[in-house]
Amino acid sequence: MKNIDAVGFDMDYTLAQYKPETFESLAYEGTVEKLVTSLGYPREVMKLSFDWTYMVRGLVLDKKRGNVLKMDRHKYVKVAYHGFRLMSKNEKVSTYGNGFIRDAFDGPDYAHIDTLFSLAEGYLFAQLVDYKDANPGKLSESKDYARIYTDVRAAVDMCHRDGTLKRMVAKDPQKYINEDNSIVPMLKMLKTSGHAVFLVTNSLWDYTNVVMNYVFGERVIDGSSSLSLDWLQHFDFIITGSAKPGFFHDENRANLFMVEPDSGKLINTDNGTPLAQGGNVGHLHKLLKVGSSSQVLYVGDHIYGDILRSKKILGWRTMLVVPELEKEVQVLASSRDTRKKLNLLRSERDQIEDQTHHLKWSLEHDDLDAGEKQKITSKLDLLEAQRARVRAAHQESQRIFHQKFHPVWGQLMKAGYQNSRFAHQVERFACLYTSQVGNLGLYSPAKYYRPGEDFMPHESDTLSQ
Numbered sequence: 001m002k003n004i005d006a007v008g009f010d011m012d013y014t015l016a017q018y019k020p021e022t023f024e025s026l027a028y029e030g031t032v033e034k035l036v037t038s039l040g041y042p043r044e045v046m047k048l049s050f051d052w053t054y055m056v057r058g059l060v061l062d063k064k065r066g067n068v069l070k071m072d073r074h075k076y077v078k079v080a081y082h083g084f085r086l087m088s089k090n091e092k093v094s095t096y097g098n099g100f101i102r103d104a105f106d107g108p109d110y111a112h113i114d115t116l117f118s119l120a121e122g123y124l125f126a127q128l129v130d131y132k133d134a135n136p137g138k139l140s141e142s143k144d145y146a147r148i149y150t151d152v153r154a155a156v157d158m159c160h161r162d163g164t165l166k167r168m169v170a171k172d173p174q175k176y177i178n179e180d181n182s183i184v185p186m187l188k189m190l191k192t193s194g195h196a197v198f199l200v201t202n203s204l205w206d207y208t209n210v211v212m213n214y215v216f217g218e219r220v221i222d223g224s225s226s227l228s229l230d231w232l233q234h235f236d237f238i239i240t241g242s243a244k245p246g247f248f249h250d251e252n253r254a255n256l257f258m259v260e261p262d263s264g265k266l267i268n269t270d271n272g273t274p275l276a277q278g279g280n281v282g283h284l285h286k287l288l289k290v291g292s293s294s295q296v297l298y299v300g301d302h303i304y305g306d307i308l309r310s311k312k313i314l315g316w317r318t319m320l321v322v323p324e325l326e327k328e329v330q331v332l333a334s335s336r337d338t339r340k341k342l343n344l345l346r347s348e349r350d351q352i353e354d355q356t357h358h359l360k361w362s363l364e365h366d367d368l369d370a371g372e373k374q375k376i377t378s379k380l381d382l383l384e385a386q387r388a389r390v391r392a393a394h395q396e397s398q399r400i401f402h403q404k405f406h407p408v409w410g411q412l413m414k415a416g417y418q419n420s421r422f423a424h425q426v427e428r429f430a431c432l433y434t435s436q437v438g439n440l441g442l443y444s445p446a447k448y449y450r451p452g453e454d455f456m457p458h459e460s461d462t463l464s465q
């Protein structure tokens with residue numbers, strides 16, 4: 001942090017941690033209503049209900065096929081559901097494992113659940129896929145799976161734009177946003193230590209003002225009547241309506257407005273102004289007066305919107321907020337014995353397979369008499385039975401272990417033994433990651449965050465001996 005001159009924050013799901021159980025339920029209900037009232041879906045769809053715990057970040061929606069996928073860092077599909085039906089191994093392999101060209105899963109046929117804002121969207125998509133399959137003819141013919149996805153996306157988008165969500169949050173922020181008393185001390189510490197502190201959010205000024213009032217301790221907010229501007233003192237610069245990730249491109253020509261905080265009026269400007277709406281990163285860089293982009297640390301929750309471009313294009317230092325990490329770490333810590341057992345079973349299976357292969361080779365290629373052949377065949381039968389036992393025990397323990405994290409999708413950061421696609425993105429694009437933004441305040445603002453050591457397989461093997 002010594003080399004960092006400016007620390008910036010995203011607002012939604014970073015400084016303001018929404019409660020997915022209420023916020024995403026609101027998004028879900030608003031979306032269903034729009035599908036029925038504006039997009040021609042049958043009223044029956046209103047009877048569907050939402051399980052906010054089902055979807056997780058890192059999943060990929062296959063829009064055309066109506067599937068939900070979890071993949072590893074090499075983009076191998078490890079778990080696949082059609083709607084809510086688990087696809088068999090054969091079905092999965094024939095859909096995603098054949099062919100000569102590997103799918104990159106990043107074209108227009110796929111959508112990524114890479115923000116907690118997308119949990120309701122993914123869930124509703126899977127529900128409507130099942131609904132279409134179970135009710136042939138009830139949806140109009142044009143509504144294939146891909147069209148269903150487009151409709152759900154459009155309805156979610158409307159909810160964010162037309163006030164369906166924001167009006168409700170403004171009325172009762174405590175219902176939708178977690179209280180977090182660690183934020184103010186953390187921001188004060190950063191400022192006192194000489195860092196410039198800034199906010200860049202895609203939310204517009206009026207909503208930002210409501211949410212930040214709640215985050216900064218004005219716990220009783222009724223509409224906009226009692227909003228205070230005291231929270232502004234914690235930031236040197238504030239940019240609302242930033243339209244990230246486009247904001248991170250200097251050539252982005254979005255208009256820059258000065259915000260008049262009391263009235264919320266937007267005034268045209270082409271100058272850097274401490275409280276602005278719109279513009280691009282060029283305006284911000286002028287204000288920050290940093291010598292190089294690596295002196296900026298930006299903290300956000302969205303791997304694409306906040307982290308990827310700011311790091312890849314600008315070279316900012318980045319910190320990703322991953323609230324799911326809390327449970328992930330808890331389960332890992334309480335499963336040490338299980339993990340040891342899994343590793344033992346895995347190496348036992350490897351050893352049995354190695355022995356089996358040697359014996360089979362010998363049987364086929366060595367010059368053996370009948371007695372020797374018989375001995376090897378009996379040994380092979382024993383090994384085969386042993387392997388089946390170890391394999392079954394391993395699979396069952398692995399299944400139980402993964403279900404401790406999430407009953408359907410398992411560990412967020414792993415897909416089998418490999419890092420998950422999500423974990424891979426975190427590793428590549430986030431310099432730091434943590435479960436809550438307030439954790440930044442647990443360390444000195446002068447702390448040097450050293451990277452963990454990289455391990456090649458041959459190195460970790462020698463360490464564990």
Ligand SMILES: Nc1nc2c(ncn2[C@@H]2O[C@H](COP(=O)(O)O)[C@@H](O)[C@H]2O)c(=O)[nH]1
Pocket residue numbers: 010011012013117156157158160161200201202203204244
């Ligand atoms: N128009 C849409 N707005 C969306 C959607 N998903 C989220 N949002 C809004 O973006 C900001 C996020 O702010 P940030 O502080 O995290 O930069 C917030 O206002 C959301 O309501 C969407 O699908 N469409």
Ligand SMILES: [Mg+2]
Pocket residue numbers: 010011012013014300301302
């Ligand atoms: Mg955000």
